[in-house]
Amino acid sequence: MLQPFSWMVLAGRLALFYLPFIVVGLLTGEVLLLLLVATGVLLFWHYNNQKKLADWLWHDRSMIPPSGKGSWEIVFNGIYKMQKRNRVRRKELANVIRRFREGAEALPDAAVVYKTDGSIIWCNRLAEAILGFRWPEDSGQHIGNLIRTPVFIEYMQGRDFSEPLEIVSPVDAEKLLELRIMPYTSGQNMLVARDVTLIRQLESMRRNFVSSVSHELRTPLTVLKGYLEMLEDVPDANQGMMGKAHHVMAEQTTRMDSLVEQLLTLSRIEATPDVSLDERVDVPAMLNIIEAEAVALSGDKQHGFSFNIATELFACGDSDQLRSAISNLVYNAVYYTPAEGNIVVSWQPCREGAEFYVQDDGPGIAPEHLSRLTERFYRVDKARSRETGGSGLGLSIVKHALSHHQSELLIDSEPNQGSRFGFVLPSQFVSTD
Numbered sequence: 001m002l003q004p005f006s007w008m009v010l011a012g013r014l015a016l017f018y019l020p021f022i023v024v025g026l027l028t029g030e031v032l033l034l035l036l037v038a039t040g041v042l043l044f045w046h047y048n049n050q051k052k053l054a055d056w057l058w059h060d061r062s063m064i065p066p067s068g069k070g071s072w073e074i075v076f077n078g079i080y081k082m083q084k085r086n087r088v089r090r091k092e093l094a095n096v097i098r099r100f101r102e103g104a105e106a107l108p109d110a111a112v113v114y115k116t117d118g119s120i121i122w123c124n125r126l127a128e129a130i131l132g133f134r135w136p137e138d139s140g141q142h143i144g145n146l147i148r149t150p151v152f153i154e155y156m157q158g159r160d161f162s163e164p165l166e167i168v169s170p171v172d173a174e175k176l177l178e179l180r181i182m183p184y185t186s187g188q189n190m191l192v193a194r195d196v197t198l199i200r201q202l203e204s205m206r207r208n209f210v211s212s213v214s215h216e217l218r219t220p221l222t223v224l225k226g227y228l229e230m231l232e233d234v235p236d237a238n239q240g241m242m243g244k245a246h247h248v249m250a251e252q253t254t255r256m257d258s259l260v261e262q263l264l265t266l267s268r269i270e271a272t273p274d275v276s277l278d279e280r281v282d283v284p285a286m287l288n289i290i291e292a293e294a295v296a297l298s299g300d301k302q303h304g305f306s307f308n309i310a311t312e313l314f315a316c317g318d319s320d321q322l323r324s325a326i327s328n329l330v331y332n333a334v335y336y337t338p339a340e341g342n343i344v345v346s347w348q349p350c351r352e353g354a355e356f357y358v359q360d361d362g363p364g365i366a367p368e369h370l371s372r373l374t375e376r377f378y379r380v381d382k383a384r385s386r387e388t389g390g391s392g393l394g395l396s397i398v399k400h401a402l403s404h405h406q407s408e409l410l411i412d413s414e415p416n417q418g419s420r421f422g423f424v425l426p427s428q429f430v431s432t433d
């Protein structure tokens, strides 16, 4: 084991080196000259070792540094040890990278790592298959040169990756891909692409199925309703047991009719996600009609209504969808607020665009239900909902209609404190002229 560098050892070595020169100097009476010669020899030795080190660092490719004596031995050996340590570390690092790559290859998704300036650093094999990238040929290429879809370029330039993006695969027009981008390390992002063709196909099949079934149910229901209405005029059919049966049948047919209507509305809304901004929607006029209907619906319950409507505030978007959203919220307040309760409806401009809300002092909703209210067929109190004829589809319709207008349903409710259902329409969907 070599002695580490120490001033004591160095001083000892220097003394040993100079001693013979001093002795000879004393004997010959030329101490100064011999000290000078000794220093010259020492300097030459140091420069020679320094040169050996420089030659090795710059030209020699071997792992082992030059050998040296004295203080240089410690330096050379130190460098050798450092080299060895670095080699081990490099090996470990290479292993980590290999393991990462194997892991990334095992992913069921295409993964691409790129610098924030867009140049590709690495991609896995699935990225080659579904995005058409080539590895390693495409290393350093700009990602926008390989995925040329305009929506993708726009998405990349927008730099808001909180929502995924769906595009058609650049290599297969039949395939739909869902892209997600997330920060990877500083200055790098990771793009993950997933094939969602099958999921979208299944969703579309489900939508078509619900829509077809609802359509098919309409005709038998109309026939049933027609005959039940006819029976109302037959005196015998409205008495005793028959009368009761007739009443229940009429009630259930109406329920089923409204359920089919709601299913059709939901299908229609789901099928038209792209709303046109060209259509101006006269929300104040719409709310006038809804107010009259709400008063009629309230009937004997004598709710106190207050409609605060900005009469000049129009919307841009799909009038059917907005009517469905607004009317469902208002009718729900009427259905669920007990007699003589108060209902406030507001449509006013706000900083982000326009705000709509319906506030009631009804029973309110317990917190555990709030996040599930917009699920299809979800009802807080099934028995009560049945009484009101509710199907659990209303808020689902609202959610879909609003999402097509880049808005979302905001629910604020506490048991026994009433409820507030509302949404904010972003400014591009609002028109004031």
Ligand code: ADP
Pocket (backbone or CB within 6 Å): 328, 332, 333, 336, 337, 360, 362, 363, 364, 365, 373, 374, 378, 379, 380, 381, 385, 389, 390, 391, 392, 393, 394, 395, 396, 419
């Ligand atoms: P439904 O057709 O049953 O009314 P919705 O989807 O419209 O279905 O509403 C889901 C559930 O949310 C309802 O069953 C009801 O329990 C609750 N809800 C909706 N609006 C209100 C309200 N204003 N006050 C209290 N509960 C409400």
